[in-house]
Amino acid sequence: MNPTATTLARSTGFEATFGRPPESAGSAPGRVNLLGEHTDYNGGFVLPTVIPQTTRVELARSRDDRCRFYSATLDQLVSFRAGEPAPAGFARYVFGCIQVAREMRELAPLDIWIDSNVPVGAGLSSSAALLVAVLRGVRALFDLQVDDVGIALLAQRAEVEFARVRVGIMDQMAASLGTPGHMLFLDTRSLERKLLPLPPGAQVIAIHSGVPRKLAGSEYNRRREECEQAARMLGVAMLRDADDLAAAEQLPEPLNRRARHVIGENRRVIAASRGVSASEFGALMNASHASLRDDYEVSISALDELVGLLQAHPRVFGAKLTGAGFGGACVALAAAGSAAEVNSDILKAYRGKGYDGTALV
Numbered sequence: 615m616n617p618t619a620t621t622l623a624r625s626t627g628f629e630a631t632f633g634r635p636p637e638s639a640g641s642a643p644g645r646v647n648l649l650g651e652h653t654d655y656n657g658g659f660v661l662p663t664v665i666p667q668t669t670r671v672e673l674a675r676s677r678d679d680r681c682r683f684y685s686a687t688l689d690q691l692v693s694f695r696a697g698e699p700a701p702a703g704f705a706r707y708v709f710g711c712i713q714v715a716r717e718m719r720e721l722a723p724l725d726i727w728i729d730s731n732v733p734v735g736a737g738l739s740s741s742a743a744l745l746v747a748v749l750r751g752v753r754a755l756f757d758l759q760v761d762d763v764g765i766a767l768l769a770q771r772a773e774v775e776f777a778r779v780r781v782g783i784m785d786q787m788a789a790s791l792g793t794p795g796h797m798l799f800l801d802t803r804s805l806e807r808k809l810l811p812l813p814p815g816a817q818v819i820a821i822h823s824g825v826p827r828k829l830a831g832s833e834y835n836r837r838r839e840e841c842e843q844a845a846r847m848l849g850v851a852m853l854r855d856a857d858d859l860a861a862a863e864q865l866p867e868p869l870n871r872r873a874r875h876v877i878g879e880n881r882r883v884i885a886a887s888r889g890v891s892a893s894e895f896g897a898l899m900n901a902s903h904a905s906l907r908d909d910y911e912v913s914i915s916a917l918d919e920l921v922g923l924l925q926a927h928p929r930v931f932g933a934k935l936t937g938a939g940f941g942g943a944c945v946a947l948a949a950a951g952s953a954a955e956v957n958s959d960i961l962k963a964y965r966g967k968g969y970d971g972t973a974l975v
């Protein structure tokens with residue numbers, strides 16, 4: 615049922631930590647979003663693709679009434695009695711998964727080992743990778759009857775209810791259904807989806823700005839409320855249903871600009887999903903970044919500098935920030951085979967501006 619959650623023949627991580635072999639495992643990738651930023655909680659369209667970095671978990675039923683979660687990345691062991699809430703931090707996400715999965719059937723307390731090379735706070739969806747990996751491992755261990763879309767929905771509930779950020783469904787769907795080398799074109803309202811090839815002759819590049827995301831939670835929730843208010847004033851259920859730019863322009867500041875971003879961004883995703891050339895796709899990404907910077911106001915100067923350098927590179931078709939914004943990574947569409955050259959040129963120029971970036975893909 616699920617190729618990435620299997621009973622392991624051999625494991626070093628769990629066994630070295632807990633002194634016995636795990637009973638199951640799961641893994642899930644991070645993602646970059648090529649187009650469709652801040653559209654998912656408006657019922658709109660998104661176009662993410664998975665990255666090679668993944669989160670992996672190994673797990674087994676606990677031998678007493680305690681849960682133990684070990685993060686190899688943080689070298690941190692969290693232990694608490696089943697029935698008590700997990701402490702804040704990575705354990706809260708894992709605990710959230712178990713709570714939502716528990717509504718499907720009774721689950722024994724678990725020992726879980728976690729490792730990840732998805733950078734945290736980079737806008738690459740490390741939380742969705744963790745949630746989906748844990749839920750895959752739990753599904754395999756307890757034979758939960760839930761498909762990959764169901765896993766994404768459980769992961770989203772875990773994040774909203776336990777981490778308290780009102781995220782949309784894009785990241786969890788990308789982690790659960792994304793396929794390397796393809797873009798996941800997703801209607802976030804109906805969850806209809808299609809895997810599409812990248813534009814011919816192009817590849818994806820991602821660079822971390824070196825600036826961790828700040829204020830992402832509070833500003834994110836505020837943008838979401840502004841969109842809900844704009845939708846109410848336009849008389850639609852969600853901004854996805856608004857297509858009249860002239861009506862959006864009549865809204866008070868800043869709701870007019872928030873609505874303009876969402877309407878334009880949905881149009882860009884639809885245009886890109888119809889199969890455009892790499893340079894047309896790149897132009898849509900550039901327009902997306904400008905809209906995120908000016909209308910949605912989720913960029914910062916480091917991201918603008920990095921995106922500007924990428925956009926000016928002769929082998930890059932287009933670039934934008936990726937994820938929620940406020941720091942983290944940028945994504946670019948570049949000529950196939952040019953990643954090493956582009957990454958090295960851009961990191962050098964970016965350093966010249968006083969920043970310290972890292973190539974991710």
Ligand code: GLA
Nearest residue numbers: 651652781782783784937938
């Ligand atoms: C975060 C959220 C997503 C989405 C993006 C912005 O990654 O988790 O649901 O809203 O921001 O596009």
